[in-house]
Amino acid sequence: MKAYQQQIIREMREGRLSGSELEEKESVLLQELRCAADEKEIRELCSAIAVSGSILSVPCLFALMQNWGDGLKPLFENIIKGIAQRAKGRGSRLPSDYYTLQHWQPQWQGSKTRFLSYVSAIADIVVKNEDNDEEVKRIGNILVKEMQVDISPYNNFQDFKICIHDWDFEEDYKLVLDRMEQERLVEEIEDAGLRESWNTFFADHLLNLKYDYLVTRLGIADKFEYHQFVLKMAECLNISE
Known part of the structure; x- marks a missing residue:
């Protein structure tokens, strides 16, 4: 992982980011997370998102939960719960199903x-x-x-x-x-x-x-x-x- 991504991990772990800067740097880590090749890398990236991740991380976390199976499921579930609690504390009005897998799974309507x-x-x-x-x-x-x-x-x-x-x-x-x-x-x-x-x-x-x-x-x-x-x-x- 590059030095810039490591710096973002440290900043997010310490809760030093907010607003547009957090959104921008969170997006960088999410892209690393989507392409992560092993469990160790996933856990390192998730350690930052667990502290400072926003609602923007939720769909990626649910998808990775499906891709990586039961071994990492508790990790992703706990991070999503933490994000939901932080969002609620800040007055978020997102519907509760935003934090469920069913909200993100697409439905086929065609033939x-x-x-x-x-x-x-x-x-x-x-x-x-x-x-x-x-x-x-x-x-x-x-x-x-x-x-x-x-x-x-x-x-x-x-x-x-x-x-x-x-x-x-x-x-x-x-x-x-x-x-x-x-x-x-x-x-x-x-x-x-x-x-x-x-x-x-x-x-x-x-x-x-x-x-x-x-x-x-x-x-x-x-x-x-x-x-x-x-x-x-x-x-x-x-x-x-």
């Missing part, structure tokens, strides 16, 4: 074939090469569980993918790419001086936290902001037909 396109589109954009079958299978198996998608009579995503034939990936993929282009145009307009309302900004911020959970859960945090953007755009496939 089974659209779900297959959703998984394939994410894997295709993230991996960016033709040989992405393993990544499709890995992401698919996670999302079946996370989104509670009924793929019966198949036992796993691999069998489901092999046996489903009546889906048009190219058409669905084009919807995602078109949505990405529309979003870029919106960003260009905003950069030109037309700003979104505070309510819109706040709603988008909360929505981004949900994609924070999913990026971390899928283990694709190496390009966090871009992959968060990809998941947000792929959501156009998750609608009832």
